[in-house]
Amino acid sequence: MNAIVNNIGGMIQTNANSVCFHCGQPINGNPVQEKIHGKLQHFCCTGCSAATQWINDAGLADYYHLRTQQAPQASTESIDLSAWDHADTLAQHSRASDQSDDSRDIIISVQGMHCAACAWLIDRALSTQKGVSEVSVNAVTGRLHLRWQQAQAPLSQLIACLQRLGYRAFLTRGSELEQSRTREKKQLLLRIGLAALVAMQTMMFAEALYLDTSNEMSMGTRDMFRWLCFVTSTPVVFYSGMPFLRGMLNEIRQKALGMDFLAASSILLAYFGSFYQTLIGGQHVWYDAAVMFVLFLLVARFLEYRTRQVAYEQSDALARAQPYLANVFRGEKQFSVPVNQLEVGDCLCVNPGESVAADGFLVSESASFDESLLTGEAQPVTKQRGDFVFAGSIGSLQSSRLQVSQVGRDTQLSQLLYRVELAQLKKSGVTHYAEKIARYFVLGILLIATMVFFYWQYTDASRAFEIALAVLVVSCPCALALALPAAFASAQSALAKIGVLSFNNDGLVTLAKVDAFIFDKTGTLTQGKITRSEDRYYVEDHNAALAIACALEKNSLHPLASAFPEHTSLQANNVQLIPTQGIQGEIDQKRYRIGRADFAAGQIDDGRLWLGDGERAMASFSLKDNVRDDAKDTVAGLRHADIQVHVVSGDAESKVAAIAGDIGIEHAIARQSPEQKQAYLKRLQADGHTVAMVGDGINDALVLASADLSIAMGGGAAIAQRSADMIICGEKLERILQARNIAIKTQAIIKQNLRWALLYNAIGIPVTAMGLIHPGLAALGMVCSSLLVSLNALRLKNVAART
Amino acid sequence: MNILLVLIPISFIFLLLAIGIFIWAIRSNQFENLDSAALDILATDNDVDGKVKKTDAD
Numbered sequence: 001m002n003a004i005v006n007n008i009g010g011m012i013q014t015n016a017n018s019v020c021f022h023c024g025q026p027i028n029g030n031p032v033q034e035k036i037h038g039k040l041q042h043f044c045c046t047g048c049s050a051a052t053q054w055i056n057d058a059g060l061a062d063y064y065h066l067r068t069q070q071a072p073q074a075s076t077e078s079i080d081l082s083a084w085d086h087a088d089t090l091a092q093h094s095r096a097s098d099q100s101d102d103s104r105d106i107i108i109s110v111q112g113m114h115c116a117a118c119a120w121l122i123d124r125a126l127s128t129q130k131g132v133s134e135v136s137v138n139a140v141t142g143r144l145h146l147r148w149q150q151a152q153a154p155l156s157q158l159i160a161c162l163q164r165l166g167y168r169a170f171l172t173r174g175s176e177l178e179q180s181r182t183r184e185k186k187q188l189l190l191r192i193g194l195a196a197l198v199a200m201q202t203m204m205f206a207e208a209l210y211l212d213t214s215n216e217m218s219m220g221t222r223d224m225f226r227w228l229c230f231v232t233s234t235p236v237v238f239y240s241g242m243p244f245l246r247g248m249l250n251e252i253r254q255k256a257l258g259m260d261f262l263a264a265s266s267i268l269l270a271y272f273g274s275f276y277q278t279l280i281g282g283q284h285v286w287y288d289a290a291v292m293f294v295l296f297l298l299v300a301r302f303l304e305y306r307t308r309q310v311a312y313e314q315s316d317a318l319a320r321a322q323p324y325l326a327n328v329f330r331g332e333k334q335f336s337v338p339v340n341q342l343e344v345g346d347c348l349c350v351n352p353g354e355s356v357a358a359d360g361f362l363v364s365e366s367a368s369f370d371e372s373l374l375t376g377e378a379q380p381v382t383k384q385r386g387d388f389v390f391a392g393s394i395g396s397l398q399s400s401r402l403q404v405s406q407v408g409r410d411t412q413l414s415q416l417l418y419r420v421e422l423a424q425l426k427k428s429g430v431t432h433y434a435e436k437i438a439r440y441f442v443l444g445i446l447l448i449a450t451m452v453f454f455y456w457q458y459t460d461a462s463r464a465f466e467i468a469l470a471v472l473v474v475s476c477p478c479a480l481a482l483a484l485p486a487a488f489a490s491a492q493s494a495l496a497k498i499g500v501l502s503f504n505n506d507g508l509v510t511l512a513k514v515d516a517f518i519f520d521k522t523g524t525l526t527q528g529k530i531t532r533s534e535d536r537y538y539v540e541d542h543n544a545a546l547a548i549a550c551a552l553e554k555n556s557l558h559p560l561a562s563a564f565p566e567h568t569s570l571q572a573n574n575v576q577l578i579p580t581q582g583i584q585g586e587i588d589q590k591r592y593r594i595g596r597a598d599f600a601a602g603q604i605d606d607g608r609l610w611l612g613d614g615e616r617a618m619a620s621f622s623l624k625d626n627v628r629d630d631a632k633d634t635v636a637g638l639r640h641a642d643i644q645v646h647v648v649s650g651d652a653e654s655k656v657a658a659i660a661g662d663i664g665i666e667h668a669i670a671r672q673s674p675e676q677k678q679a680y681l682k683r684l685q686a687d688g689h690t691v692a693m694v695g696d697g698i699n700d701a702l703v704l705a706s707a708d709l710s711i712a713m714g715g716g717a718a719i720a721q722r723s724a725d726m727i728i729c730g731e732k733l734e735r736i737l738q739a740r741n742i743a744i745k746t747q748a749i750i751k752q753n754l755r756w757a758l759l760y761n762a763i764g765i766p767v768t769a770m771g772l773i774h775p776g777l778a779a780l781g782m783v784c785s786s787l788l789v790s791l792n793a794l795r796l797k798n799v800a801a802r803t
Numbered sequence: 804m805n806i807l808l809v810l811i812p813i814s815f816i817f818l819l820l821a822i823g824i825f826i827w828a829i830r831s832n833q834f835e836n837l838d839s840a841a842l843d844i845l846a847t848d849n850d851v852d853g854k855v856k857k858t859d860a861d
Contacts, residue, residue: 066842120842136835145835186829193825201818221807228811232818 020044021064022052023166036061051165060124067117084156093171094155097147103133106155107182108144110137111168118167125161129153144169145182170355188305192298195240199291202232206288219281226278229287237271241294243301257442265446266472267293270775273465283462286469289775293473296783300790326357329401339407348402350395359411360402362387367400369393445475445765452769460771467771474768474778475761483753486793491746494797500728500739507725510709511743513690517638517736518681518703520695521649521656524713525663526625527731532563534622545619549611552585552594563609563623582609592618630734632663637737639664644689648677648703677703694736711736745796753789760785 021041032043036052043049055063094106110122119137122144126135131152136145148158159169205228212222238245244267247260270290277285326339327349339357342348347363350356356369368382371393383389389402391411453468488505495502502508519525539545551570553563572585572592582595594611597603597620601612611619635645646667649656653670660668669680681703684691693707704710711726713733728735760781768778828834 117842134832136832138835145832186834189834190826190829193829194822197818197821197825201814204814224807 020048022048048166054164055121055125058125058128060121063117063121066120084159085150085154089171090150090155101149102151103147103149105145105147107179108146108159109170110142110144110162111170121165122162122167125165126158129158129161132158185305188298188302191240191242192295192302195236195291195295195298198232198236198240199288199295202229202236202291203288205229205232206285209285223278223281226274226285226287229285230275230278233271233274233287233291236291236294237267240298241267244294244297257439259438259442262442262445262472262475263293263297266469269472270469273469284466286466286775289469289473289779292776293779293782296779300783300786327351327354342404342407344404344407346404348404349399350402351399354395356389356391356393356395356402358402358404359391359406360389360404362389362400363403364400367395369395441475445472448475448765448769456771463771466775467769470768470771470773470775470778471765473775474764474773474781483750483757483789483793486790487746487750487753487796490793490796491742494742495739498735498738499732500726500735502726502739504725507709508743508746510690511692511726511740512747514643514692514709514740516644516646516684516689516691518646518648518677518684518691518693518707519665520693520703521647521659522625524694525631525647525659525733526627530563530623530625532621533624535619536621537619538617539619542619545611548587548592549594549619549621551587552583552592552611563621627659627662628731628733630732634733634737635663635665637734638740641740644684646680646684648672648680650674650677674703678706681707742796749792749796753792756788756792757785 020043021036022043032045032049033040034043034049034053035041036056041049041052043052055061090104094104097103097105122137123135126132126144126146129148131149132146133149134145134147137143138145144162146158148155162169205225208225209217209222209229241264244260244264247258248264251258251261267290270286270293274285274287274290277283326337326342328337328342329347329349342358346358348357348360350367362383362385364385366382366384369389371381371390381393388405391406449468449471452471453464456464456467484505488508491508492502492505495508535542535546537545546564546566547568547570550564550566550568551572552575570587572587575583575585581599582593584591584593586592591613592611593600593614594609597605597608597610597617600610600614601617601620602615603610603617609621609623610617611621638645644667645665646669647656647660647665648669650670650672656668656670660666672680681691681693685708690708692709692711693704694711694713695704704712709725711728713728713731726739728739764773764778764781764785767773773781
């Protein structure tokens, strides 16, 4: 990650005038200029320039050379952080440290950490603060562990320091969960460390036995070394090897043999076999094989754990959006209450920089919210009174009030989180299948090992046990069982990085096979946001006419309202929506109409939107739903890969044909009801195609459900309700291409992994059965095989970056 | 071979010492942040007492 440290830092400075020195965002409008080290630098905002100043003054300017990724944009807003000092917050989320002073420990989730230099900067910045005794930052998991004295340095002050640098701090979901995760990781490390240190010592003693090739060692010395090996290997087998022993017990209890059974039985056989040989003074002991096997297995497991951890942290970003305290108005007074005490109907006050605690409708006139955690869209979204605001979005610029409509588990955010968590727990069909194969494989190996044992019993009884053990150890069900989960875990994390949520692994498998895509038009190929083009006016005062149109559309829920975003002070009264015709309303006691030509202006309908008083025309507008910028490239990319692309829409013939021609789609079908769309899809499937349906997920749920793979375009957290295999967060259509690349690459890697696992076992088992490989060496071979599989899967993580 | 009777206990002492140090390292979060330590060597010098020296290049 931090290999080519100076490269990007240098790049940032070369085109420093167009992008911000601190955060690297392009500078719009007037740059803020500031002298840094005698050189004039440009910043996008005062927040970023202040961050740089602060970093410089603290002597941490090296950060700019060390970083490999851009810094997050620093905020200019002054944010009320007093909630961090709230007694409830401290009691719930931090605990007294085991030091004698009154310091406390807390784990904070930090957003905006991109590379090791960020962790370095935070570490240095916080540890120079008074009252802070310990800081540790993990850039991979985005966690900050802090030990501080509340009396000397209030937590809010430390968080303010983070905010100044542009990082955003969040309380973690639950301190118990965090602590148990840290404990789990520490225990795993301890197991590996102990196994490594003690295994070395055991091998040292075992080496003495091996070097005695001509049997010159006295019986007493030999037995002493054997007992020493026994003493050292015992903690490795029973402490470090505990996860496998426990796994074996579970598998026996569930009557399903798996990886752990084979691993643990090999370990125990080697250990107790050696112990038996030591007692009766037999010819061989294999303590070294037992400890090496434990060590190697643990290392493989640790790597798998890291892969899983990274995937988990990706989805955990959503959980950060859930705040702990919320400000509510009850009566005329403002209270700070824990989120779980919020009720529907409460009036919620959201200050700039605060997360919205519950779903609700905006009561203030207008406000903007940062929905980046939900959609990946960095620009704040402006909302008007009555608009729906999602829990988890962050207030920006001004404080606002909301009326709470959904709390706790009912919020869209919670439901999305729940679905993602469920998807992570759920085993997909393919993984299930792989595990089943591994189970038969384990049975087969046990059978082969028994046969090998009896064969050697007749030919060379002294080596029978050793060779049977080596067969058990060398066979590697891990590579088989890991081949799929490892690949899927890193594919999921690669998908999450580009903003694609995949709810099951089967979808990933299907995506690689899809050879026909059906797109919905509105909201999928187009932005779903209607804009005006080609205004024609038939009166002198264009602005007055436009203002009237805006006033009429302003208070309507008409889908065309978004075509008139201009602000107007005119107020329309008695506004009536006349279905299929248009809108009618009174402004300054005069009646106006907007809609079809015959309704609004007494003309012949020509598909344009007319404004008039019922007889005379004032203006006419042409309406257009803009095609997404990347639609053409996406379709071209799909067709380049020999995939059929269809567009099926409920819209009029001419509009669909125009868009299809525009972006190069051959098969365009218009005026389709959902049932007809479904029939069309079924016909394609009957022709032998694997069909993916891409829709906005709201009105085409029926079609989505019958497609082989359903992909929903999701803007906002409404995605929680949609039933799709995959969801593309944000507005980028070309992510379909990227996701397809990842899916294809995943298939390739799974195939490589399976092939490797089969090849390895096909060669390894016969060779070992012939007695050519020592159990210790067999353990090494087995572990290298599963390491290879895991590392191969990790290559997937960079696929998205390359496309 | 009697030297073994001295050397083996010594090896055990070293082993226990190493395990002890490892346990201490884990307990005191030495393995929490493995990435940014690699950057420290690239940063400008710090004073001995851990306080960061002011850079006065300008």
